[in-house]
Amino acid sequence: MTADSDLPPFAQVVRDHWVVVFRLLAHLTGNDHDAEELTQETFLRAWQRWTKVQPGTKPRAWLMRIARNAHVDLYRRQQKVRFRPLVDDRGSLANEPSRGPEVSEEAASVRAALQELPETARLVFLLRVEGELSFAEIAEELETTEEAARWHMHQARTKLLARMTPKE
Amino acid sequence: MQCSAARDWLLMADDVGQPTPDVASHLTGCMACQKLVSDLTGIEIAVRRSPTPPSAISARDAFLVRIAPMPSRKDRIRTTLAVCGVIAATLALAVCLVVLVPPRPQTEQPEPALAQNNPAVVEDLIDWNLRLTEADAPADRQQLVRDQLPVFQASVRTTNLSKEDREFAERLLTEGRRLGETTDPLDEAEMFHGLADTLLVRLDTLASDPDRSEFYARLYSKVADRGVDENLDRAEKTSLKAEKLIRVQNLTKARNKREAKAAALAERMTGKAREHVKPKKAKAKGAVGPR
Numbered sequence: 001m002t003a004d005s006d007l008p009p010f011a012q013v014v015r016d017h018w019v020v021v022f023r024l025l026a027h028l029t030g031n032d033h034d035a036e037e038l039t040q041e042t043f044l045r046a047w048q049r050w051t052k053v054q055p056g057t058k059p060r061a062w063l064m065r066i067a068r069n070a071h072v073d074l075y076r077r078q079q080k081v082r083f084r085p086l087v088d089d090r091g092s093l094a095n096e097p098s099r100g101p102e103v104s105e106e107a108a109s110v111r112a113a114l115q116e117l118p119e120t121a122r123l124v125f126l127l128r129v130e131g132e133l134s135f136a137e138i139a140e141e142l143e144t145t146e147e148a149a150r151w152h153m154h155q156a157r158t159k160l161l162a163r164m165t166p167k168e
Numbered sequence: 169m170q171c172s173a174a175r176d177w178l179l180m181a182d183d184v185g186q187p188t189p190d191v192a193s194h195l196t197g198c199m200a201c202q203k204l205v206s207d208l209t210g211i212e213i214a215v216r217r218s219p220t221p222p223s224a225i226s227a228r229d230a231f232l233v234r235i236a237p238m239p240s241r242k243d244r245i246r247t248t249l250a251v252c253g254v255i256a257a258t259l260a261l262a263v264c265l266v267v268l269v270p271p272r273p274q275t276e277q278p279e280p281a282l283a284q285n286n287p288a289v290v291e292d293l294i295d296w297n298l299r300l301t302e303a304d305a306p307a308d309r310q311q312l313v314r315d316q317l318p319v320f321q322a323s324v325r326t327t328n329l330s331k332e333d334r335e336f337a338e339r340l341l342t343e344g345r346r347l348g349e350t351t352d353p354l355d356e357a358e359m360f361h362g363l364a365d366t367l368l369v370r371l372d373t374l375a376s377d378p379d380r381s382e383f384y385a386r387l388y389s390k391v392a393d394r395g396v397d398e399n400l401d402r403a404e405k406t407s408l409k410a411e412k413l414i415r416v417q418n419l420t421k422a423r424n425k426r427e428a429k430a431a432a433l434a435e436r437m438t439g440k441a442r443e444h445v446k447p448k449k450a451k452a453k454g455a456v457g458p459r
């Protein structure tokens with residue numbers, strides 16, 4: 001049960017998946033600062049367990065699971081799971097000059113829209129779009145069926161359409 | 169197929185750009201469902217386009233250093249001995265020079281301070297990214313990354329750079345590495361468009377400084393012409409699926425909007441900086457100008 005030859009070296013896993021994990025967490029938490037902290041936490045936990053990973057494990061799906069757990073733990077610690085105020089750092093993102101005005105406005109609007117989604121719908125949408133996991137993999141991660149995962153995607157896309165597309 | 173069935177399929181699809189034959193046939197005759205495809209694609213593009221802050225990349229690099237294996241005791245002793253040897257040789261050489269070489273007259277200018285910001289590495293990195301995007305064969309790109317990435321990484325680490333230049337240089341290192349792995353002109357045009365946007369913001373703050381604005385204007389011009397426009401042309405020449413066609417249209421719109429901003433900014437600039445930033449009429453697709 002040690003990291004076998006079919007698993008890449010851990011440094012390669014860090015290089016390949018750091019940004020994807022960060023982006024998932026940034027969308028989940030709604031702020032870059034928490035996302036950076038949680039990304040570190042995720043890879044630290046992953047590093048500690050890397051020698052026990054089963055051969056054949058898909059690193060990205062595995063990291064996404066650790067990231068989600070780290071996210072839940074953080075908000076449990078902060079007692080924000082149920083009473084978390086809506087995070088809206090539209091101002092801070094849009095005012096960040098190094099990112100370009102158009103991209104920043106768009107990014108802030110995307111972030112705000114994602115924050116309004118129900119937790120599971122947001123997670124399914126992000127695991128599919130940012131994590132590029134299949135619905136079968138998402139279902140496995142969330143311990144549900146593929147149909148249920150698709151239904152959550154339906155919810156997420158419907159709500160995002162209502163929020164992000166201009167009314168005619 | 170009814171609209172409601174097509175709509176449900178699209179809202180639950182793995183990829184809205186890859187419809188089943190039934191859905192595809194419904195889409196050809198239904199404007200409302202075509203708009204739904206376009207809106208859904210637009211939302212996913214917007215999510216993927218939201219930028220990753222450079223600090224996340226720096227944190228990753230710091231983490232990689234943290235997990236790098238420590239050298240063994242034997243290696244550490246060997247390294248210490250080598251360093252001591254180099255120091256001893258340098259000291260001996262310095263003593264010889266002081267004794268043997270006569271002092272120079274005092275009329276020479278002092279050497280420029282080392283702590284000066286040296287953004288030339290940023291231009292080198294942009295040229296490297298452009299060489300990568302212009303290399304057609306994946307093997308050539310991989311070779312360029314293998315040969316030059318370590319050199320540029322060392323260079324960024326050891327060069328004095330302002331905070332903004334360092335963040336931008338690190339972003340160029342990441343993008344260069346990514347260019348070594350893919351050859352999709354549309355992805356690359358979108359990536360360079362992001363870089364051009366950042367440079368334009370930088371230029372906006374430097375418009376009254378002719379020397380520095382000339383440097384960043386030159387970088388902007390390279391990225392906009394060879395990075396965005398040429399890749400966009402390449403993407404338009406390939407046969408594109410519906411999703412990509414929408415991305416091309418969106419990027420063309422964003423590009424035209426950026427060029428309108430560049431045209432307005434050029435009015436505040438002088439000399440070569442102005443020439444670099446001013447959009448070239450020949451390349452403009454669609455109306456370019458403040459809207």
